[in-house]
Amino acid sequence: MRARNFGSTTFIPALLTLLTLSSCVGDQGNLEPGALGDAAHGETSDASDVVKDSRGPETDERDGGEPDTSPRTDVADAPATDVTHDDAPGDAPVDAPVDAPAGWVLTWSDEFGGADGSAVDATKWNYDVGAGESGWGNNELEYYTSGTDNAVVRGGSLVITATNAGASKYKCSYGPCKFVSARLTTSGKFAQKYGRFEARMKLPRGKGVWPAFWMLGQNFPATDWPDCGEIDVMENIGDEPSICHGTTHGPGPASYVDVGLTGQVTLPGGKALADDFHVYTAEWEASAVRFYFDGALYKTVTSKDLPSGAKWVWDHSFFVLLNFAVGGDWPGSPDASTKWPQTMEVDYVRVYRAE
Numbered sequence: 274m275r276a277r278n279f280g281s282t283t284f285i286p287a288l289l290t291l292l293t294l295s296s297c298v299g300d301q302g303n304l305e306p307g308a309l310g311d312a313a314h315g316e317t318s319d320a321s322d323v324v325k326d327s328r329g330p331e332t333d334e335r336d337g338g339e340p341d342t343s344p345r346t347d348v349a350d351a352p353a354t355d356v357t358h359d360d361a362p363g364d365a366p367v368d369a370p371v372d373a374p375a376g377w378v379l380t381w382s383d384e385f386g387g388a389d390g391s392a393v394d395a396t397k398w399n400y401d402v403g404a405g406e407s408g409w410g411n412n413e414l415e416y417y418t419s420g421t422d423n424a425v426v427r428g429g430s431l432v433i434t435a436t437n438a439g440a441s442k443y444k445c446s447y448g449p450c451k452f453v454s455a456r457l458t459t460s461g462k463f464a465q466k467y468g469r470f471e472a473r474m475k476l477p478r479g480k481g482v483w484p485a486f487w488m489l490g491q492n493f494p495a496t497d498w499p500d501c502g503e504i505d506v507m508e509n510i511g512d513e514p515s516i517c518h519g520t521t522h523g524p525g526p527a528s529y530v531d532v533g534l535t536g537q538v539t540l541p542g543g544k545a546l547a548d549d550f551h552v553y554t555a556e557w558e559a560s561a562v563r564f565y566f567d568g569a570l571y572k573t574v575t576s577k578d579l580p581s582g583a584k585w586v587w588d589h590s591f592f593v594l595l596n597f598a599v600g601g602d603w604p605g606s607p608d609a610s611t612k613w614p615q616t617m618e619v620d621y622v623r624v625y626r627a628e
């Protein structure tokens with residue numbers, strides 16, 4: 274999500290997003306044909322999981338070109354040994370028993386299996402409320418609410434809804450707010466150093482949307498950004514409906530701080546990330562962070578990738594954030610083509626440690 278301020282004084286210049294966009298052009302790490310789905314739990318970060326050029330026709334061959342749209346609501350009856358049943362692309366949330374991928378031990382999760390209409394588990398999640406200083410550091414347009422107005426458990430998922438309806442009763446820096454949405458964090462309730470952080474999500478669509486699944490050092494905000502460190506497991510903007518970005522941010526030279534170390538993956542076949550659920554994963558260890566999409570590795574960040582003067586700060590506990598931003602420096606403002614409300618659906622968040 275890049276720098277957030279949580280009410281602190283963090284301010285990130287608009288230049289950040291421009292640099293980030295340009296940096297991604299030559300930083301492709303796209304999916305090997307057939308790697309999706311079958312390669313779930315692809316924790317073996319084999320270089321063969323990555324192809325260098327997504328523009329070739331072979332990238333349209335995922336699952337033979339057909340999305341997995343089979344219903345997922347009956348997986349609770351599946352054999353316990355089937356550990357891949359609930360983390361493939363698909364069109365429905367699941368609440369299957371959690372079978373840890375080989376080599377990993379589950380340490381924290383939320384399956385969002387509560388009653389329809391209920392709030393998130395308060396023992397696990399906090400609400401970040403308000404418009405944030407400078408629109409959460411990015412000139413975002415939304416006001417984040419608490420309670421169930423914009424974040425509710427429904428159908429086995431956390432559903433974060435962003436909409437324009439009712440937003441004007443809140444005050445934003447630019448005047449009456451134009452949008453309401455929600456932002457949840459585990460700060461102070463759960464944080465972990467290293468491991469596998471994973472969420473299965475169905476993203477919103479339309480110009481100006483900016484959903485994110487990300488992490489910040491638990492030392493934030495006492496230690497300000499970027500020194501606290503940031504791992505963006507998934508970011509997407511509406512202008513790029515098929516592209517997931519994975520990024521680390523930390524301290525160093527100005528241009529590096531703005532951009533981070535980032536990779537992207539493009540869903541083949543012109544499909545949008547809003548069409549189906551997909552699994553977004555980061556695996557993190559002492560000197561590396563690996564980003565996966567539907568189990569396929571698309572970007573690895575290591576300490577060797579740091580520019581001169583940069584510091585490796587991914588060496589302490591991080592907490593988890595889920596939010597649905599609207600507008601801001603990177604995605605730009607919604608326009609008349611954006612349909613409201615939009616939803617970011619989170620089937621689950623699961624965190625593991627290495628065995």
Ligand SMILES: [Ca+2]
Nearest residue numbers: 367384429620
């Ligand atoms: Ca679920």
